[in-house]
Amino acid sequence: MVFCHFMLLCINWHAISKLLKLPEASYTMYQAKDLFQLQTELVEAKVDMAVSKAIDRVLDRIDRLQRDMNARFTAIDARFAAIHAEFAELEKDMVAVKTKLGMLNETKSMIRTKLIEYALQAIWLTVGSVFTYIVIHLHNL
Secondary structure, eight states: EEEEEEHHHHHHHHHHHHHHOOOOOOOHHHHHHHHHHHHHHHHHHHHHHHHHHHHHHHHHHHHHHHHHHHOOOOOOHHHHHHHHHHHHHHHHHHHHHHHHHHHHHHHHHHHHHHHHHHHHHHHHHHHHHHHHHHHHHHTOO
16 A cells, blocks of 8 residues: 555656656756666556456455355255255155065965965865765765
């Protein structure tokens, strides 16, 4: 800030000297050196200001990019949370399906066992009936 005021003072000094129409030849060697040094410092100050503005723009762009990336990462995190919730729901459904399949397999196994049991009973009943028929038929002869 002080440097900017110094620049303005230098510019004003140059403008004042032109307004007063001081002759160029009236400058001494030391004054010429001082003016050259002031001009060099003014150029350096302009370069410094341009570099500062460029750095500020870069920093501003980096800051905006960082905010944009944070917003995108937040959105991605929300998507992953939703996907995780869906997978949890699918896992619950899969457990329910497995349980139901287990119950169906158990029922199927029970039906098969009962069917075999009834088939054996029917075979014994048939064999017993045939044996009884044969005994009765042989007894009547």
